[in-house]
Amino acid sequence: MSGGPRGSSPQPAVPSPQPAWDDATGAARVRALFATTFGGEPDGVWSAPGRVNIVGEHTDYNGGLCLPIALPHRTYVAVAARPGTRRLRLVSAQEPGPAREVDLDAVGPVGTTGEVRGWAAYVAGVLWALEAEGLAAGLPGLDVAVDSCVPAGAGLSSSAALECAVAVAVDDLAGLGLAGPAGAPDDGGRARLAAACVRAENEVAGAPTGGMDQAAALRALAGHALLLDCRDGQVEHVPLNLTAAGLELLVIDTRAEHRLVDGQYARRRQVCEAAATVLGVPDLRAVAEDIGSGATTLDEVLPRLADDEQRRRVRHVVTEIERVRTLVGLLGDAEGLAGPALRRAGAVLDASHESLRDDYEVSSPELDLAVAAAREAGALGARMTGGGFGGSAIALVEAGATGEVMSAVAAAFSAAGLADPAFLRATASGPAGRASG
Incomplete structure (x- = not known):
């Protein structure tokens, strides 16, 4: 006979910690979704991490300090440019259904006639903000497939991970030169990308967040916590080897x-x-x-x-x-x-x-x-x-x-x-x- 003492309640099974995907797994998943939805191959795959804040909550929009780290859990986007069109086609493994379409020339802030509803606002908003900030002009339409192992709704910045993955993809495809080469990120350029992502989230998605999430996704370093001064955007990388x-x-x-x-x-x-x-x-x-x-x-x-x-x-x-x-x-x-x-x-x-x-x-x-x-x-x-x-x-x-x-x-x-x-x-x-x- 198995189990606990007679009359005792069964103990809940303890799940294993949710693993993060490595790049090969994440890229393979999102490429497969892209091929199924749009056909062919994307121009590339980009990713951005979720974040967890160690301490410094609700200080970012008060000009304060916070100390997040980038998680190993990431959002992956497979993207192909669509020259000659200004339409986005979007699909997400987390939102099953047909691809959504968004006219970039019609996108506007939440509450206006150009409001974009749902998760598509976090993608369309990034392109809108890059153009509004003068960082890009006349961006082409895109085909975008999304898959993620950042838990949604868990307060781990799944929205910022999506925004920042799209931002580095656009930076690369449009030759903006803000993210810098892999392994030696241009932090000044990344700060500008982060600011555009914040504007996308605040104005197009309608979430009045501060800038911590996007800074962590774009500016963190492996093995370090990111000490972010939210008043002037300066960062310090604090070694963290738990x-x-x-x-x-x-x-x-x-x-x-x-x-x-x-x-x-x-x-x-x-x-x-x-x-x-x-x-x-x-x-x-x-x-x-x-x-x-x-x-x-x-x-x-x-x-x-x-x-x-x-x-x-x-x-x-x-x-x-x-x-x-x-x-x-x-x-x-x-x-x-x-x-x-x-x-x-x-x-x-x-x-x-x-x-x-x-x-x-x-x-x-x-x-x-x-x-x-x-x-x-x-x-x-x-x-x-x-x-x-x-x-x-x-x-x-x-x-x-x-x-x-x-x-x-x-x-x-x-x-x-x-x-x-x-x-x-x-x-x-x-x-x-x-x-x-």
């Missing part, structure tokens, strides 16, 4: 769908901008800088805001920027992540989650449960990651304890009657570019 420290960064996809276009994200951005206006500063980064320099304190700043919602949002942004600085300092310590430094790093992640849950109010029951279960199972620190309202959490885990943490989270979700979570291992990977497969 394997050498005997650690893993586990991503927990709660399967609670992450959406940014339902008004909640936009509301928080509006509140932060209103608070900055009341405080007489250009953005909340200025408040963090004044506090960091000793010119003022948070206790002196917050009473200047009559609105309690503004006070809580400001407290999160200011303390989150400081948490980014703290973690970067710990990663740069010559001793590495061990002993007291490791405990402090875990505490930074824990404090970030509590601030996002209580002051910024962007967590969810599923995210809180994932974080609590991971901590109880031995995670050294855990937090929600991404915009929130669903999506994913991360847990810093000793390499040998990953299976135990996954089992504990899966059991907690089962006991709560929730859908099984999914998992993936996050390693700092490389940026968008032409696929080698």
Whole structure:
């Protein structure tokens, strides 16, 4: 007789972490989709990574600091130019059905007669933005096939991965010269591509995000976290070798769908901008800088805001920027992540989650449960990651304890009657570019 004690509930099966495709696999899949849909061969295959943010949430549109890494999980696009036409033909393995067609000359911002609905907005929007920014003119139509192993709706920037894969494809096919050669990316040019992708997402797709996701997809380096200054777009590459420290960064996809276009994200951005206006500063980064320099304190700043919602949002942004600085300092310590430094790093992640849950109010029951279960199972620190309202959490885990943490989270979700979570291992990977497969 097999199974647990009589009367006990069966334990949920723990899925293996979702693997990332190598370039050969991703390219083969998307080439096959292209051939089935459009016939023939594409001009090439390009890809861009999803991202996970280690710390620095909702700081990007406040001129702050954040610390994402590019995931090994990528979106692949097979693309062929269509000279003499201004029409896009688009197909995605994630959205089965006939190819969609979009007239590039009719594309416009969301809410206008040129609005493009659905996922096609993230493709058409990139070409629209490149032309609107003066980076390209008279781009031809394209045939585009898309396939991806970046989990959609998980808060891991599947939309930015699509935008940035399309951006490097157009850069290559149109000879824009912004992405630079493979292995030696022109970061200035990539910053301009990232800005165009942000504009595509904000104006054509209608998601009021900051620029962290696109910067990570286009400007990250393998083996490094990307310290992004969202005020001036400057980056610093911070070495991140968790394997050498005997650690893993586990991503927990709660399967609670992450959406940014339902008004909640936009509301928080509006509140932060209103608070900055009341405080007489250009953005909340200025408040963090004044506090960091000793010119003022948070206790002196917050009473200047009559609105309690503004006070809580400001407290999160200011303390989150400081948490980014703290973690970067710990990663740069010559001793590495061990002993007291490791405990402090875990505490930074824990404090970030509590601030996002209580002051910024962007967590969810599923995210809180994932974080609590991971901590109880031995995670050294855990937090929600991404915009929130669903999506994913991360847990810093000793390499040998990953299976135990996954089992504990899966059991907690089962006991709560929730859908099984999914998992993936996050390693700092490389940026968008032409696929080698």
